[in-house]
Amino acid sequence: MGDADLLQRARAIKLAIFDVDGVLTDGKLYFLTDGSEFKTFNTLDGHGIKMLIGSGVTTAIISGRKTPVVERRAQNLGIQHLYQGREDKLVVLDELLGQLGLDYAQVAYLGDDLPDLPVIRRVGLGMAVASADAFVRRHAHGVTRARGGEGAAREFCEFIMAAQGTLDAAQSAYL
Template sequence: MNGLLAQRAKTIKLAIFDVDGVMTDGRLYFLADGSEFKTFNTLDGHGIKMLIASGVLTAIISGRTTPAVERRANNLGIQHVYQGREDKLAVLEELLAELGLDYSQVAYLGDDLPDLPVIRRVGLGMAVANAHSFVRQHAHGVTSARGGEGAVREFCELILDAQGNLEAAQAAYL
């Protein structure tokens, strides 16, 4: 693991995820009736569950609003969900005030320009492998996996490992 990323991940108390392009592959699917559906990766979901079990708080901040995101967040136990909020930095500041945390205790995983202000402000700001090149350039780190294809799991395990909780999380299944 990259030593600088591990150092940044060691103090994380809140992990925040974008949705489209991070928890999903970024494609939008619309049915003939106008409804929308999304596909999520189960490996990513279990990474979030392990992170929550280790005591790290979780949140979603998405510029779009869809019932699928609310349902997925509920299924995984994600504590804080903000949809339809394009000013993600403003949401972050609200969340920090509510939780009594500071920027250095937050990790964020994003993929596009609206994520960049948060990525640059938090203690651990990362981009998925297929994020926009400008975002990758300004992130603290980039996952090897693409959005919707294991990037969330990689991000969660980076935090778990840095905090000394990954082995115990995995050993629980032996």
């Protein structure tokens, strides 16, 4: 993810949006016999999102599925905008941009599958995780080295922060 075009795109980012299944998770769906479900999230991804928020970038989740687990995870991380059960992610993107007064060039999106592709292609920095569908990877601006649920969101967050010159300060706070 280090080429000059991606760095230039990342410098303009004010809003980072994440898909859930296959991006913040490994993409597997776990259903219990009572009909409830659970998901596993990567703590490294979570801290990356917290650092990104701390650097001044607004965050959002747009997911086609709806589950209380995602709502809880978003609250725990301080993600400011949560949209669940929304199949047309481009419509949600336009709503959010109108609300925040931003344009497409100021948005980064991390996805993994075909429903993410219209947003990936529209925003300033549209990325796919390493485990994304091959067609999606081909049409994204860049692809993470890490797979979804295995540090891809952290890599995405740190890439944006590095491009904006905020990563060193965020990491140095722990020295």
